[in-house]
Amino acid sequence: MDVIGEALDKIGYLSIPRIGIRDIIDILVVAFFFYKVLMWIKDTRTWALLKGVVIIIVIAVVAFVFQLHTVLWIISNAITLGAIAVLVLFQPELRRALEQIGRGNFLGSILSTEEVNRQGLSEETVDAIVKACMQMAKVKTGALIVIEQETKLGDVERTGIPIDAVASSQLLINIFEKNTPLHDGAVIISNNRVTAATCFLPLSDSLEISKDLGTRHRAAIGVSEVTDARVVVVSEETGNISYVKNGKIKRGLGADELRRILSTHKKRKKHDIKMVLWKGKQKNE
Numbered sequence: 001m002d003v004i005g006e007a008l009d010k011i012g013y014l015s016i017p018r019i020g021i022r023d024i025i026d027i028l029v030v031a032f033f034f035y036k037v038l039m040w041i042k043d044t045r046t047w048a049l050l051k052g053v054v055i056i057i058v059i060a061v062v063a064f065v066f067q068l069h070t071v072l073w074i075i076s077n078a079i080t081l082g083a084i085a086v087l088v089l090f091q092p093e094l095r096r097a098l099e100q101i102g103r104g105n106f107l108g109s110i111l112s113t114e115e116v117n118r119q120g121l122s123e124e125t126v127d128a129i130v131k132a133c134m135q136m137a138k139v140k141t142g143a144l145i146v147i148e149q150e151t152k153l154g155d156v157e158r159t160g161i162p163i164d165a166v167a168s169s170q171l172l173i174n175i176f177e178k179n180t181p182l183h184d185g186a187v188i189i190s191n192n193r194v195t196a197a198t199c200f201l202p203l204s205d206s207l208e209i210s211k212d213l214g215t216r217h218r219a220a221i222g223v224s225e226v227t228d229a230r231v232v233v234v235s236e237e238t239g240n241i242s243y244v245k246n247g248k249i250k251r252g253l254g255a256d257e258l259r260r261i262l263s264t265h266k267k268r269k270k271h272d273i274k275m276v277l278w279k280g281k282q283k284n285e
C-alpha cells in the first residue's frame with residue numbers, strides 16, 4: 001500500500017492516504033457496526049424513513065449537479081424541519097432505544113442475532129395460554145394477552161382492573177367470556193401471573209398493518225412497538241390466533257407453533273439463568 005501511495009504521490013495527480021492494519025481494523029469495525037445498526041433499523045418503522053432519506057439525498061445530488069436552485073433551497077430548508085419531524089414521528093422507537101440503553105442491553109440487541117428474553121414463561125403458563133387460546137379460537141371468543149418482558153407495563157396495568165392470580169387456562173377463558181365485565185381490553189401476564197384485565201393498549205399508527213385487522217390487532221401491534229412485550233391475539237371474527245413481537249404480527253398459528261414460540265422464551269430463560277449463575281460464580285456470589 002505504501003509503495004503504491006508513494007508512487008502516486010510522485011506522479012502528483014492523486015494521493016492515496018497510507019493505510020495500515022489499524023485503519024483496516026477501524027474500517028471493518030465501523031462497517032460491522034453500521035451493518036448491525038441497519039439490520040436493527042430494518043425491523044422497525046424507521047426502515048421506511050431511511051428509504052425516504054436516501055431518495056431525498058439522490059434528488060439533492062441531481063439538483064446539485066444540474067444546479068436546480070429552487071429544489072436545493074427547498075431541500076436545505078426541509079432538512080431542519082425534517083430533523084424535528086423525525087423526533088416527533090419516531091418518538092416510540094427513540095424511546096425504546098433509550099430504554100434499551102438504560103437497561104444496558106442496547107449493544108447486546110445490536111450485536112446479537114438472538115433476542116434474549118429474561119422474563120420467561122413457566123411450562124404451566126405456556127400450557128395455560130395455548131389451551132385457553134385454542135378453546136377461545138374454537139368458539140370465536142376474542143382475546144388479547146400481553147406477556148410482559150423487561151419493560152414494566154405498570155402504566156398499561158393502571159388502565160385496567162388489577163387481578164394478581166396464577167395464569168390458568170380457566171381464568172383466561174373466564175376473563176374473555178363475552179358479555180362479562182372483564183372481557184373488554186387486554187390481559188397482562190407478568191411473572192406467570194395475570195396482573196390485570198380490561199387494560200387499554202396504545203394503538204399502532206403503522207400504515208403497513210393489513211386493512212382486514214381491526215383495533216384489537218392494532219392495539220397488540222401498538223404495545224409491541226413501544227415496549228418489548230409479546231402479545232397473543234385471538235380474533236373474534238375468524239378465530240385465528242396471532243403472535244405479535246416488535247411490531248410484527250405472525251398470523252394463523254396452530255397449537256404446536258404457538259407452544260413452540262412461547263416455549264422458546266422458556267428455554268432462553270434457562271440459558272439466562274445459567275448466565276446469571278455463571279456471572280454470580282465469578283463474583284463469588
Ligand SMILES: Nc1ncnc2c1ncn2[C@@H]1O[C@H](COP(=O)(O)OP(=O)(O)OP(=O)(O)O)[C@@H](O)[C@H]1O
Pocket residue numbers: 142143144183184185186199200201202203212213214215216217218219234235236237238
Ligand atoms: N386500544 C385497545 N386496547 C385494548 N383492547 C382493545 C383496544 N382497542 C380495541 N380493543 C379490544 O378489541 C375489541 C374490538 O376489536 P375489533 O373487532 O375492532 O378488532 P379486530 O382486530 O378486528 O379483532 P377481531 O378479529 O377479534 O374482530 C374491543 O372490544 C376491545 O376488547
